[in-house]
Amino acid sequence: xxxxxxxxxxxxxxxxxxxxxxxxxxxxxxxxxxxxxxxxxxxxxxxxxxxxxxxxxxxxxxxxxxxxxxxxxxx
Numbered sequence: 663x664x665x666x667x668x669x670x671x672x673x674x675x676x677x678x679x680x681x682x683x684x685x686x687x688x689x690x691x692x693x694x695x696x697x698x699x700x701x702x703x704x705x706x707x708x709x710x711x712x713x714x715x716x717x718x719x720x721x722x723x724x725x726x727x728x729x730x731x732x733x734x735x736x737x
Contacts, residue, residue, distance in 0.1 A: 664719035664735060666691035669705050677714040680726040689735070 668684065668691050670677030684691045696705040696713060708715060708722055716723040718734040 663690075665717075666735070667694055667717040668692070669694045669696055669701070669708070669715040669717070670713050671695060671697050674713055676726050680714045680716060680731075683726070683728060683731070 666684065666689060668677070668680055670680065670693065672695070681693070694704055695701045705713075705715070708717070710722065710724055712724070714726050716726065716731060716734075718731070721734045723730055723734055
């Protein structure tokens with residue numbers, strides 16, 4: 663199973679949707695809050711701006727789409 667990291671921040675509705683989906687499907691993931699110093703550094707390494715970003719294995723998904731997430735997660 664691919665490892666999943668969710669880069670998010672508090673009060674982000676799209677981030678909340680992504681979290682809910684992962685928890686509903688019982689997909690283990692690591693939450694990375696980009697407002698913490700460690701989270702900022704880790705998120706900066708992705709080269710992306712704006713959340714949510716999901717890291718699925720070594721692929722990055724900008725924004726949250728169930729279809730796109732499943733495509734990357736199951737491939």
